[in-house]
Amino acid sequence: MPMHALFDAQFRASRAEIDPPLSVRRDRLHRMKKLIDGHGAALHAAVEADFGVRSPGLTEVADLFVLRAMLGHLQRHLPRWMKPTRVATPVYLQPATAYIQRQPLGVVGVISPWNYPIQLALAPAATAMAAGNRVMLKPSELTPRTSALLAELVRQHYAPEEFCVIEGDAQVAAEFASLPFDHLFFTGSTAVGRKVAAAAAANLTPTTLELGGKSPAVIDRSVTMGDAALKIAHGKLLNAGQTCIAPDYVLLPRGMEADFERAFTQAVARLFPKIMGNGDYASVITERHLARLRALVDEARSGGARVVVVDPAGGALNQLHIDPETRQMAPVLLFGAQPGQRVLEEEIFGPVLPVVPYDTLDEAIEAINARPRPLALYWFGSDIASRDAVLNRTVSGGVSVNDTLMHIAHENLPFGGVGESGWGAYHGHRGFLTFTHEKSVLVQSRLGLGHLFYPPYGARFRQVTGLLRKIL
Structure with a gap:
């Protein structure tokens, strides 16, 4: 039909x-x-x-x-x-x-x-x-x-x-x-x-x-790095990053870059002992989408970003590792991507994760608020004051604290975006x-007094409205 x-x-x-x-x-x-x-x-x-x-x-x-x-x-x-x-x-x-x-x-x-x-x-x-x-x-x-x-x-x-x-x-x-x-x-x-x-x-x-949008993962200095990196890796690499609420970039206290890189690499190895030929690691959906991901990484690299390709079975790599037959793409960490580059402006929707350092919590919050409001936000740490500052001073569609993705599975939590998300x-x-x-329904009583508000608006009307002004 x-x-x-x-x-x-x-x-x-x-x-x-x-x-x-x-x-x-x-x-x-x-x-x-x-x-x-x-x-x-x-x-x-x-x-x-x-x-x-x-x-x-x-x-x-x-x-x-x-x-x-x-x-x-x-x-x-x-x-x-x-x-x-x-x-x-x-x-x-x-x-x-x-x-x-x-x-x-x-x-x-x-x-x-x-x-x-x-x-x-x-x-x-x-x-x-x-x-x-x-x-x-x-x-x-x-x-x-x-x-x-x-x-x-x-x-x-x-x-x-x-x-x-x-x-x-x-x-x-x-x-x-x-x-x-x-x-x-x-x-x-x-x-x-x-x-x-x-x-x-x-x-x-x-x-x-x-x-969609650029959903941040905010790492606090109070974090347990191994746990945070595992949950970020899972949220980012589920379906090869092709998830609307995947962490799109990481905000990391400056000086913790090496710790995060090491913990993330270990987390990937735990989840996916190998990338190529691993049935649990999804393909990028089309060659066109794969070409876009390559272009995002190439632009960041040409602007001075450090590219870390994470493939537990392939050793340390700094070149993209992609199987052209299966369209499986090894995870990529980007350190030092510059403002204005597409990888920091567009939703990535793939296994590429920029890491953006910050010096103060205010700086991290300002970085989130400078972008369109995200579909999701993730916060990792144990400092409640820091957590509440991020939650109270940012607006996002939803939040998972010390996890990624899981708020979408809670049926009593509304799922949706805000602004451009x-x-x-x-x-x-x-x-x-x-x-x-x-549908709003009002059922009038036979004793209803609505007629007191009918014209003509004379002395009785003024008496009724005067009484109501005292009550309301």
């Missing part, structure tokens, strides 16, 4: 059934769990085929496990979230009563990225369905096998007026974004996010934009509300 016809079918269905009951919503969530549980091996294989090297274990943890946790959370809490919420009524409107009625928005569009092609496609779709909406999904063309498999599995488990998948390239995505959805959810780069927001604005379609949030209750219209 053509894209516009599918939209029309979903639109009609959403208006014919304004508020699907709990049983229908739970059934849709149950079918999604059957979809991933019954086809896990095929999903693993499709993602690996799209990347070249992408461990089934990584897909299981970062895509399917996260989805299962979200689906379970939605099923448990949905009955409570759906209930109308009574609100207090001010004295001048009593004895009226009031409540908030939660209703689906209607038809939700989801445009998902390639880096976690199952989780970032199905998680917002599941949350929108929990809120009672119909969903159209446009997955990434950079993971065509996964997108095709999702399309087929969704056809098997859902009627097209409930949930459907639209495959295609960037032109199809642009057409998709121009549909008059009741809400449009996008995960991807800031540059593309601007285009999506502009297309949605033509229809006054509200959007949630989950973008996005707007809106989802996960858990916040996600349910993102895809819900909260």
Whole structure:
């Protein structure tokens, strides 16, 4: 069925059934769990085929496990979230009563990225369905096998007026974004996010934009370096750095560079005893993305940066180590990159980690605040005053203290960006509300005194308003 016809079918269905009951919503969530549980091996294989090297274990943890946790959370809490919420009524409107009625928005569009092609496609779709909406999904063309498999599995488990998948390239995505959805959810780069927001604005379609940015890892002098380096290495190298909340650069107290380099090298060896041919170390998604990473490092090197290539099986290297067949790229530390170079200005989205020294905590905070607000921030140390100074004086989408990435796995924490790292949030209750219209309802009493405010505005009106001024 053509894209516009599918939209029309979903639109009609959403208006014919304004508020699907709990049983229908739970059934849709149950079918999604059957979809991933019954086809896990095929999903693993499709993602690996799209990347070249992408461990089934990584897909299981970062895509399917996260989805299962979200689906379970939605099923448990949905009955409570759906209930109308009574609100207090001010004295001048009593004895009226009031409540908030939660209703689906209607038809939700989801445009998902390639880096976690199952989780970032199905998680917002599941949350929108929990809120009672119909969903159209446009997955990434950079993971065509996964997108095709999702399309087929969704056809098997859902009627097209409930949930459907639209495959295609960037032109199809642009057409998709121009549909008059009741809400449009996008995960991807800031540059593309601007285009999506502009297309949605033509229809006054509200959007949630989950973008990226330069997420800092701040190391305090009170740190236990080995633990911090291991967690930074894990957060940076998961999926070969192709993670929107990966640490994008490290702010390190000056003089601790050698300690961090040594600890990071040891951490890489623990996580990935070898890089090339290691099924747990993912490929860079395309040759174009790989060429961009090379260019970032080359520009920094030409400006005087010291390049440290970390490959436990390859020995000490200062030249990039890349397998052209698998597109696996050994991790790179950059010391001495200069302001204005792209590696310090653009989101890296790969296994390249600049290390930026600082002398005072104020200097580190100023460096964060001089950039657009990041999607994530990580702080490592034991000094609570220093930690609180960083948290209170910076703004980011989310924070993990003494860890990386883990805040995204907490279903009671909203996940989203701020400023150029996005707007809106989802996960858990916040996600349910993102895809819900909260309708205000006032129920007037037969004893209501609203007529006291009707014209003509004479002596009685002045007496009433004078009394209220004393009370309010």
